[in-house]
Amino acid sequence: MVIKKICCIGAGYVGGPTCSVIALKCPDITVTVVDKSKERIAQWNSEKLPIYEPGLDEVVRQCRGINLFFSTNIATAIKEADLIFISVNTPTKTFGNGKGRAADLKYVESAARIIADVATGHKIVVEKSTVPVRAAESIMNVLRANQRSGVSYQILSNPEFLSEGTAIDNLLNADRVLIGGEDTNEGNAAVEELCWVYEHWIPRINIITTNTWSSELSKLAANAFLAQRISSINSLSAVCEATGANVSEVAMAVGRDSRIGPKFLQASVGFGGSCFQKDILNLVYICECLNLPEVAAYWQQVIDINEYQKSRFSAKIIESLFNTVTDKQIAILGFAFKKDTGDTRESPAIHVAKTLLDEGAKLHIYDPKVVIFNISCYYFNVENCQILEDLTHPYITDEPENVKDSITIHSNAYSATSGTHAIVVCTEWDEFTALDFQKIYKNMIKPAYVFDGRMILNHEELAKIGFVVHTIGKRMSRTGINRSWGTPYRV
């Protein structure tokens, strides 16, 4: 079989960019991305795409309407496709068995059921979503239990490793593509078909093939390893603050060992995003189900340290502001979970903001990409605002109206910081490093504080201007600056 048509179920952060790049690199293949959300599909078909991702607009502009289509007609796209990606969300379960840890596979199951209902002929079904080990077996059970005559399936695992903010580059220049399949003639043939798609632009040497379960587990393992590095350096940031060591210097010295390497050693307020926490919790749950409590406890620590880091940073803000932030005006710069994305899922900014709101602070929030409205005024229209949606969610507060009254969303960093007691940097947006801090300082209440949760600002310069500066993993040296981080260390 030569793959001529691909269907992708799920037009989200993964399905959209991944299929756009496949369409770009495979002009001989027609790619249709489908979703049950009419709004999302309408946005994909508009000038304003539903997600912000550098480089994505250009790729979509080049292919849309030629060999890339976005549609809500799920059944037709499945029927016509030779290969179907399942790229739906797999969030952590919020109720029932495994609540708070297991992956909720209801969207994967519903995608499998639609395929079973409408498929004709032979289909290669590819798990693109991040799933627990042996999820392919569950998908196959749904498909086989509903199999009609003349229909056959092969299931492959092809986890996605892109990071938000760099998705297009990651897809174009992937370190590796991983494909897992059944070790049978039919399974190997299906693996070869999918390899052929990626070989349009990925060198064969970078396409790894394994058995299905290794592929599924490798995705969870990769995220667990990455998050573990962040928790490791964050745990050491607490030691640095208590001793006078500098976490950037420690990270640099440790990362220069070629066996360790320099990446993912940036200490921070904590990791966020829709994947790390969800996937590690999923791994922990799997280990518990497999009666491997020691392994479960080992990976749970990565999450525990992340919670500790977010709480530690939030607590230090309150402690430094004379132990009370009630009615204090605090600017939050950055709300996305990392720079170059508008995604706020599991953003550490939510944790910090919630803690400050619980203590009665008034927040002034600015993020360059989280909300974009077509109006330019002092503050945005607060309806239909992602930040407010996050901070008034029932998990966060049972007093949404009070929360709304305590938040102002700003359209730039200068208005957000004006008249405030403190600035808290929660996302490492490049534009924050280029701000005129002299001007900002003039318009703030004194003493003016900066809490740099991303270690991106020039702390010495800020101190010279007059700011009281606190950051992660570093004690400030100038007299009067950053006195309160950690207990003094004596040998």
Ligand SMILES: NC(=O)c1ccc[n+]([C@@H]2O[C@H](COP(=O)([O-])OP(=O)(O)OC[C@H]3O[C@@H](n4cnc5c(N)ncnc54)[C@H](O)[C@@H]3O)[C@@H](O)[C@H]2O)c1
């Ligand atoms: N976001 C990332 O950076 C990233 C990276 C690698 C892997 N992943 C994994 O990829 C998967 C998708 O993540 P995402 O961030 O793209 O999620 P998302 O929430 O952005 O998108 C999922 C989409 O699937 C749609 N959907 C759900 N069920 C459907 C159904 N039955 N029929 C049609 N559409 C349906 C939803 O409406 C939604 O638009 C997850 O398993 C995630 O863990 C995500």
Ligand SMILES: O=c1ccn([C@@H]2O[C@H](COP(=O)(O)OP(=O)(O)O[C@H]3O[C@H](CO)[C@@H](O)[C@H](O)[C@H]3O)[C@@H](O)[C@H]2O)c(=O)[nH]1
């Ligand atoms: O040294 C670092 C690196 C990252 N982070 C934070 O960690 C989080 C996650 O960052 P990143 O991994 O760059 O973004 P994601 O889009 O969440 O990508 C991760 O999760 C995806 C979903 O599974 C995987 O595909 C990617 O390979 C994996 O990097 C963000 O809050 C970052 O600010 C740090 O605090 N320090």
